[in-house]
Amino acid sequence: MNSPANVAGSPAVQRDVPERVPTDWKTATMQKRIRRRYAAERRFRFFGLAAVSLSAGFLAFLLITMLMSGIGGFQRTLVTLPIDFPAAGLEVDRAQLKTRGADLALAGAGLENTVNGAAAATFGEDNRVISDSAWLTVRDAIKVDPSILSRKVSIPVPAAPGIEEAAKADGEPADEAMVAKLGRTGAISTGFNTDFFKSADSTDPTAVGIWGALKGSLMTMLVTLLIAFPVGTLSALYLEEYAPRNRWTDLIEVSINNLAAVPSIIFGLLGLAVFLGTLNLPRSAPIVGGLTLALMIMPVIVIAGRNAIKAVPPSIRDAALGIGASKVQVVFHHVLPLALPGILTGTIIGMARALGETAPLLMIGMRAFISQPPQGFADPATVLPVQIFLWSDQVSRGFIEKTSAAILVLLAFLLAMNALAIYLRNRFETRW
Known part of the structure; x- marks a missing residue:
């Protein structure tokens, strides 16, 4: 038989709730807890500041060392x-x-x-x-x-x-x-030394310049950008907006994440086997270097693109579909413009990584002595990191300053590219 408390319409059972005793923060126990919490916060702030200071110190040491040894270049x-x-x-x-x-x-x-x-x-x-x-x-x-x-x-x-x-x-x-x-x-x-920015490589340390390597780097980066950016962006759009959610999609996602962590020299071996061995493209050419570096940074662009696309709220898609837009119009007219700042940030960071790479380009032969700047994408060329590597192996003391000066130029380009990525992120980022 049901008790009266369970009968429909009967009043709820009133239970006694113990009265909460106010916390006395002035007791010895509570004061000890407060001091312990403040001490933990101070330790965290100290270790955080120490970590930042240590990083800044290493960066300052690197820059000062390079400036002292390279300013003469x-x-x-x-x-x-x-x-x-x-x-x-x-x-x-x-x-x-x-x-x-x-x-x-x-x-x-x-x-x-x-x-x-x-x-x-x-x-x-x-x-x-x-x-x-x-x-x-x-x-x-x-x-x-x-x-x-x-x-x-x-x-x-x-x-x-x-x-x-x-x-x-x-x-x-x-x-x-x-x-x-x-x-x-x-x-x-x-x-x-204005000729340092107008000349190419030379056996005489007083006549060397970085223009040949700098032009080769720019041409290589142009090929890399023209291939990696559209392919990586379209891949991210397909995987995030169109691809079905099944084990094959999961396998592709895991593979892309693994490719982003593969050592760069592996991509150099891939470029050597495919572009030089199979396709017979010209050795030590910017087009081969650009193709190799595009393969290397493409996973980074895909991952950054997927994260940027995923950050666009579903309400944007629903609103566009609600007014009659097609799936393609939703993706290219609404989702892609909102995700583009994040995609550009990932692309620039990937390009900065590619600009400083040496190992994959050494594998495809971009370490030759190039005394004239390249005139085309199929001409023999070298890039700035490889030029630094070659100069550092010279026995003449005159190349020491030139090597450090070239490192400063490379660092300036890397800092500029990372600063551009930060600017684009802060300028066009949308907070939902």
């Missing part, structure tokens, strides 16, 4: 060299100086011997004052003004590596004495 020491062309008997057809064969004409006429002879007559046979590439500077001056071949002129030419180091107070005593002698006559000067 942006400077150039020039020595004023007097050359009497009529006395040297340099015979060159003036008409050839206006053609593409001017370089060969001047080299064949013995311009290098003329410049070295003028240096020996001015500074003595035992003193190595000018660099091996000094005659190239004289050649360029003649091409600009052929009339100097008929008179005696003084041309600033690059100093030898030893003289350049001595001018920066880091040379041998004999070189420092020569620098002091040249300084008394005003024949030596140090200024900003």
Whole structure:
């Protein structure tokens, strides 16, 4: 039989609720708990600040070290060299100086011997004052003004590596004495090395530049972007908006996550086997490097794209479908524009990673000595990280500064790309 309390319509049973006793925060036990909580908070703040300070300290140490060793790479020491062309008997057809064969004409006429002879007559046979590439500077001056071949002129030419180091107070005593002698006559000067940003690789540390490697990096990154961004974005859209939820989709998702963690040299082996071995694409070309790096960063773009698409509220899709939009219109007119900032952020971060990669590009042969900047996507080229690697392996002391200077340029590009990613995220991010 049901009790009266369970009969429908009967009043609910009233139960006695014990009265809550207010907490006395002034007791010794509660004060101890409060002190323990405050101490835990102080420890957390201390360890957090220590971690940030340690990271900032390592970054500052890296930047200061690179600046101290690389700032000299942006400077150039020039020595004023007097050359009497009529006395040297340099015979060159003036008409050839206006053609593409001017370089060969001047080299064949013995311009290098003329410049070295003028240096020996001015500074003595035992003193190595000018660099091996000094005659190239004289050649360029003649091409600009052929009339100097008929008179005696003084041309600033690059100093030898030893003289350049001595001018920066880091040379041998004999070189420092020569620098002091040249300084008394005003024949030596140090200024900003603009040729470092206009020249390509060279065996002479005073004539090397990063333009060839920088142009190769830009061309490689362009190929990478044109392939990885659209393919990665469309893949993310399909997997998030169209793909059925089954075990095959789960397998693809796991595979993409695994590819994002694969060492970069594996992609270099893949590029070597597929693009060079199977497709017979030109070795050490920006197009091959771009294809290889596109494979490497594509999983990163897909993951970032899926997360950005997933962050778009379902109400956006429902509202668009409610007013008669098709599935394709919903995706490309509403979902993709709202997810684009996140996709761009992931793309730029992936591009920054690709810009600093060396191992996969070494595998496809982009470590050759390239003395001329590439003119096309199929021309032999190198990239900035590989150029840094090659210079670091040189025995000449003059390459140490140039290596550090190239590292500073690479760091500047990486910082700029990461800053752009942060700007795009903060500028276009929508908070729901």
